[in-house]
Amino acid sequence: MKKTTKQRLRRGILYTAFIVGIVLIAALADWSKIQSSFFNLEIAAEMWPRVFTVAAKNTIVYTFTAFAFGLVLALVLALMKRSDVKPYRWLATSYIELFRGLPALLTIIFVAFGLPIALGVNIPGGLLGQGTVGLGLVAAAYMAETLRAGIEAVPRGQMEAARSLGMPKGAAMRSIVLPQAFRIIIPPLTNELVLLIKDTSLFFVLGSTPVNKELTKFGRDLMTQKFNGTPLIVIALVYLIITLPLTRLVAQLEKRAARAR
Numbered sequence: 564m565k566k567t568t569k570q571r572l573r574r575g576i577l578y579t580a581f582i583v584g585i586v587l588i589a590a591l592a593d594w595s596k597i598q599s600s601f602f603n604l605e606i607a608a609e610m611w612p613r614v615f616t617v618a619a620k621n622t623i624v625y626t627f628t629a630f631a632f633g634l635v636l637a638l639v640l641a642l643m644k645r646s647d648v649k650p651y652r653w654l655a656t657s658y659i660e661l662f663r664g665l666p667a668l669l670t671i672i673f674v675a676f677g678l679p680i681a682l683g684v685n686i687p688g689g690l691l692g693q694g695t696v697g698l699g700l701v702a703a704a705y706m707a708e709t710l711r712a713g714i715e716a717v718p719r720g721q722m723e724a725a726r727s728l729g730m731p732k733g734a735a736m737r738s739i740v741l742p743q744a745f746r747i748i749i750p751p752l753t754n755e756l757v758l759l760i761k762d763t764s765l766f767f768v769l770g771s772t773p774v775n776k777e778l779t780k781f782g783r784d785l786m787t788q789k790f791n792g793t794p795l796i797v798i799a800l801v802y803l804i805i806t807l808p809l810t811r812l813v814a815q816l817e818k819r820a821a822r823a824r
Contacts, residue, residue, distance in 0.1 A: 633702030
């Protein structure tokens with residue numbers, strides 16, 4: 564038997580198995596129970612409009628505050644890691660390795676409960692402040708490495724040319740290198756933003772009120788109340804509405820960067 568014939572036969576078997584599997588699932592599944600348990604339109608209607616005006620809004624706010632806090636801290640860490648002063652490099656490296664190795668949930672719990680219990684230090688802002696700091700500390704460790712890679716991707720000649728014109732190193736970094744570095748790292752930073760959107764689900768450990776629930780907490784509480792899986796399906800769709808445009812944006816940015824190279 565020829566190789567091409569074998570490939571066609573193998574492909575035909577795989578397609579047949581796939582179709583048979585779909586047919587069996589369609590024939591054996593209890594669609595009425597699935598509909599009532601996961602696609603109950605009455606329960607989904609009860610979630611409107613709070614799923615957007617409260618849960619989705621809070622998720623977006625928590626994401627952007629954590630991202631902004633983490634990005635500022637990441638920039639400091641990236642510059643420290645490239646410093647000529649060894650203690651700065653050691654401190655930045657230790658921080659990055661520590662928070663990249665710890666679960667985000669552990670960091671959030673430590674910020675919200677560990678610091679007040681051990682040191683009497685309370686992060687202001689309630690859930691927003693505690694979540695922002697806890698999640699931002701972890702995000703900063705990842706974004707710092709992304710920023711450092713972006714800075715190092717800028718040709719060294721850019722800095723050397725600026726210095727030869729008499730521009731101080733700090734001004735050259737701020738005005739010439741960093742703007743180019745940020746253009747390079749927009750796709751990975753957008754990926755980090757998508758990850759933070761999903762990581763806000765960890766805020767459930769901080770407790771919540773009806774006005775500050777994020778998407779996952781909102782859906783889980785309603786699922787428990789209604790004893791039905793529909794709220795989780797609705798929440799999953801809302802997450803996709805938020806994240807899919809961002810992931811498509813990342814893909815477009817990566818294609819544009821590849822064409823530019």
